[in-house]
Amino acid sequence: MSVPFRILLIIGAAFALIVVVTKVKKGDLKTADSVFWVIFAALLVLIAIIPQLVYWLAELLRVQSPANLVFLILIVTLAVREFMMTLRVAHLRGQVVTLTQKIAIDEAERLKAESVANGTRETSASPSDDETERLA
Amino acid sequence: MNRGLVIIPAYNEEDNIVSAVEDLRTSVPAIDYVVVNDGSTDTTAQICRDRGYPLLNLPVNLGLEGAFQTGAKYAYSHGYDFIIQFDADGQHAARFIPEMIHEAETTGADIVVGSRFLTHKKPRSLRMYGSKLITVIIRYTTGTRISDPTSGMRLFGARTLPLLATGADYSPEPDTVALFILKGMNVSEVQVDMRERRFGESYLHLTKSMAYMLRVCISILFMQWFRRSTP
Numbered sequence: 001m002s003v004p005f006r007i008l009l010i011i012g013a014a015f016a017l018i019v020v021v022t023k024v025k026k027g028d029l030k031t032a033d034s035v036f037w038v039i040f041a042a043l044l045v046l047i048a049i050i051p052q053l054v055y056w057l058a059e060l061l062r063v064q065s066p067a068n069l070v071f072l073i074l075i076v077t078l079a080v081r082e083f084m085m086t087l088r089v090a091h092l093r094g095q096v097v098t099l100t101q102k103i104a105i106d107e108a109e110r111l112k113a114e115s116v117a118n119g120t121r122e123t124s125a126s127p128s129d130d131e132t133e134r135l136a
Numbered sequence: 137m138n139r140g141l142v143i144i145p146a147y148n149e150e151d152n153i154v155s156a157v158e159d160l161r162t163s164v165p166a167i168d169y170v171v172v173n174d175g176s177t178d179t180t181a182q183i184c185r186d187r188g189y190p191l192l193n194l195p196v197n198l199g200l201e202g203a204f205q206t207g208a209k210y211a212y213s214h215g216y217d218f219i220i221q222f223d224a225d226g227q228h229a230a231r232f233i234p235e236m237i238h239e240a241e242t243t244g245a246d247i248v249v250g251s252r253f254l255t256h257k258k259p260r261s262l263r264m265y266g267s268k269l270i271t272v273i274i275r276y277t278t279g280t281r282i283s284d285p286t287s288g289m290r291l292f293g294a295r296t297l298p299l300l301a302t303g304a305d306y307s308p309e310p311d312t313v314a315l316f317i318l319k320g321m322n323v324s325e326v327q328v329d330m331r332e333r334r335f336g337e338s339y340l341h342l343t344k345s346m347a348y349m350l351r352v353c354i355s356i357l358f359m360q361w362f363r364r365s366t367p
Binding site: 024025027032035098099 | 195196197304305307311350351354355358359360362363366
């Protein structure tokens with residue numbers, strides 16, 4: 001891996017960190033959710049500073065260019081992350097469905113209880129009231 | 137006189153909730169409390185209703201942070217001066233609560249942690265090495281020594297309550313305590329005893345402990361420093 005390439009990794013990592021910290025400070029991102037990206041950026045910096053780690057792995061896997069291995073590592077990391085996000089989204093959607101259904105059912109039951117209460121009141125109303133209502 | 141609310145987050149604790157609540161009611165009869173049912177799939181909520189325990193019934197599971205915050209929101213809107221985090225699994229001993237309250241009132245501490253290791257040594261186990269590591273990094277970043285940072289038995293005072301109730305990033309965990317210290321709050325500890333978990337599952341499975349440690353360390357060593365001045 002050339003020096004410009006490694007510098008690019010470090011710049012990319014620094015940029016990613018700045019973005020993540022800014023978002024957490026603003027409250028757009030929770031600290032717990034930012035940890036993955038902090039580790040991600042740290043990994044980029046580690047690869048840039050100690051490329052021998054990648055060289056060794058590239059030889060082991062018989063990858064032609066170590067840079068290709070870096071790309072592979074990044075892609076696999078993102079693919080795994082994407083899958084975890086898919087799971088999380090599915091879980092959240094399940095919660096939204098449950099809540100929506102509960103709101104609808106609770107509202108229906110509340111209206112039903114109210115109409116039962118109203119019905120009780122109407123049967124006890126005097127006939128003259130009804131007539132006054134109709135004439136008005 | 138300061139009014140406190142004991143918050144008892146509960147997820148599938150049908151086997152333990154009664155003994156936990158009764159322990160609280162007998163040891164500290166004058167204090168208000170509320171069980172927060174975190175979308176349990178067992179009979180936890182029904183048991184609380186049958187026995188007349190004050191209950192906040194979450195329709196879906198939010199996890200410890202969401203469940204605890206529900207109690208904090210309730211406490212904040214009802215004008216409580218402090219809240220106490222108390223486990224539903226019977227691990228915490230309610231008889232130490234008056235001491236924690238007394239500590240807060242006499243020292244003016246914003247947070248009081250019920251610590252297993254203030255006067256007793258930490259046992260040598262993998263879990264305790266993790267606890268020791270967190271103690272060290274909190275000491276390094278904040279200057280305060282918390283002997284039992286992962287203890288879930290904590291008193292949160294009036295200065296912390298608005299943030300806990302309305303903030304989106306304040307889970308009742310060691311890194312939040314570290315953040316509060318960075319924001320200028322005082323933390324004190326009181327020696328307590330805890331029991332081993334009797335039945336059921338914990339919020340923290342052993343397999344997730346590694347991820348937990350990583351998250352807490354990065355949060356305390358890195359992220360919380362940037363959050364120290366934001367509201």
